[in-house]
Amino acid sequence: MSPLVLITGAASGIGWALAEAYAARGYRLALVVRDRAKLLQVLAHARLPEDQFHIYEADVADGEAMQRVADACVSQQGLPDVVIANAGISRGVMIERPEDWRVIEQTWRTNVLGVAHTLGPFVAEMRKRGTGRLVGMSSVAGVRGLPGHAAYSSSKAACTALCESLRADLRGSDVRVTVIMPGYIDTPLTRGNPFPMPFLMQADDFARRAIRAIDRGQAFAVIPWQMAIAAWLLKWIPAAWLDRALATQPRKPRGD
Ligand SMILES: NC(=O)c1ccc[n+]([C@@H]2O[C@H](COP(=O)([O-])OP(=O)(O)OC[C@H]3O[C@@H](n4cnc5c(N)ncnc54)[C@H](OP(=O)(O)O)[C@@H]3O)[C@@H](O)[C@H]2O)c1
Numbered sequence: 001m002s003p004l005v006l007i008t009g010a011a012s013g014i015g016w017a018l019a020e021a022y023a024a025r026g027y028r029l030a031l032v033v034r035d036r037a038k039l040l041q042v043l044a045h046a047r048l049p050e051d052q053f054h055i056y057e058a059d060v061a062d063g064e065a066m067q068r069v070a071d072a073c074v075s076q077q078g079l080p081d082v083v084i085a086n087a088g089i090s091r092g093v094m095i096e097r098p099e100d101w102r103v104i105e106q107t108w109r110t111n112v113l114g115v116a117h118t119l120g121p122f123v124a125e126m127r128k129r130g131t132g133r134l135v136g137m138s139s140v141a142g143v144r145g146l147p148g149h150a151a152y153s154s155s156k157a158a159c160t161a162l163c164e165s166l167r168a169d170l171r172g173s174d175v176r177v178t179v180i181m182p183g184y185i186d187t188p189l190t191r192g193n194p195f196p197m198p199f200l201m202q203a204d205d206f207a208r209r210a211i212r213a214i215d216r217g218q219a220f221a222v223i224p225w226q227m228a229i230a231a232w233l234l235k236w237i238p239a240a241w242l243d244r245a246l247a248t249q250p251r252k253p254r255g256d
Contacts, residue, residue, distance in 0.1 A: 006030035006073055006080040008060050008118050009087030011039040013187030014137065014210075017203035018084060019053075020046065021211055029053040030073045030080060032060070032087070032118075060087045060114030061106075070121030079125050082133040082214060085118035085159075090141075090189050092252035093151045100254065104151040111155035115162055123166070123175075132175040133214050136163035140181050140227050143234045144242060148251030167219060176217030180210050183227030194250040199226045 005022045009015035010031035019029050029052060033039045036057050043053070054077055058065040073080065088111045093100040119134045126132035141149060142156025160179050167177035184190055184197035185206045201224050213221030222228035234242070 001078070002026050002028050003081040004028045004030060004077055004079075005082040005084065006032065006118075006122075007084045007086055008032040008114070011035060011042055013189060014182065014185055014203055014206060015084075015086045016042055017207035018086065018210065021204065021207040022082075023048055023052060025211070027082075028077060030056060030077055032056045032058055032066075032069055034059055060085070060117055061109035063113070063117045066114075066117035067121050074125070079129060079132075080122065081131070082135065083119055083122050084135040084137065084214075085115040086135075086137040087114055087118075088137060088155075088189075090149075090152045090252065092148045092254040094148070094254065095150050100151075103254075104154075107151035107155045108158070111152070112158040112162065115159050119163075119166065119177075123170070126175045127170065127173055130174055133217065134163075134166065134170075134175065134177045135210075135214055136160070136177070136179050138163070138179050138181050140183050140222060140231045140234070142181070143231050147243075147246050147249065148254075152252070164219075174217075176219075178214050178218055179220050180213065181220065181222045181227070181231065182206060183222065183224055183230070192253060194253065198230070199224045 005027045007015050007018050010019050011033045019031060023029055031039060031053055036055055039055060056069040056072060058069045060066060089107055091103050093103050115136050136159050138159045139156040141153050142160055145153045163177050163179045170177060184200045186200055186202055206223055209223045222231050
């Protein structure tokens with residue numbers, strides 16, 4: 001039986017690029033999406049054999065729905081070899097505006113709880129089997145809190161920490177946890193960004209590199225590698241210098 005990968009947010013951007021790249025490697029796909037019709041449109045161009053994929057519909061913020069997805073996946077396709085918590089949202093916010101608090105909540109429910117809801121249901125079974133790959137799609141934007149990006153930066157910092165805790169919990173087994181920190185990848189999520197995006201990478205190129213890191217069971221992968229330098233600088237630059245450097249940068253737009 002060929003290996004199986006489960007990917008959330010599979011209907012666009014990085015999620016779909018990962019799905020295509022795994023399919024090309026002979027993996028079977030468990031594709032988790034909110035909107036089946038949107039994925040079917042994407043699949044119409046891909047011409048994957050029907051027995052190579054299965055579609056599950058759920059909102060990753062809904063823990064019970066994600067448990068049902070995991071149960072259905074195990075009974076219909078088997079226990080995945082790789083689970084990728086990829087679904088995420090990114091919107092600018094201003095903390096002083098009460099109408100933005102719901103955006104912060106929605107971002108955390110998707111980008112943090114969504115990761116726990118995606119990976120959690122598979123942990124015990126993978127531990128029992130003794131092998132597996134669990135992946136959290138974090139971001140370089142989670143290394144420090146960026147201006148206008150309180151919701152996203154805080155959610156990605158939490159995503160990284162959540163996955164690190166899980167990695168420590170699984171120490172001693174061959175179930176590896178990988179945190180992937182994309183820099184700027186050309187997807188619908190970044191296309192409206194009104195600021196420069198250094199080392200912008202195409203999603204298919206990103207997917208190939210991410211899969212290499214996942215195969216190796218790396219704890220962290222910053223992709224593209226040049227952004228690892230930016231991440232290191234972001235982490236260690238004194239607060240006053242960081243604030244000055246970012247003061248004139250255009251912000252991520254609020255709302256949709
Ligand atoms: N692109 C970048 O430069 C970049 C950089 C750093 C990190 N990332 C991370 O990479 C991941 C993928 O982003 P992307 O760039 O590929 O963006 P994208 O094209 O907007 O894809 C995000 C996917 O997540 C899905 N999604 C959002 N909320 C969901 C929910 N509550 N339940 C289920 N699915 C949900 C979306 O589904 P719908 O199609 O239904 O909206 C969409 O398919 C995200 O976690 C993002 O934060 C991206």
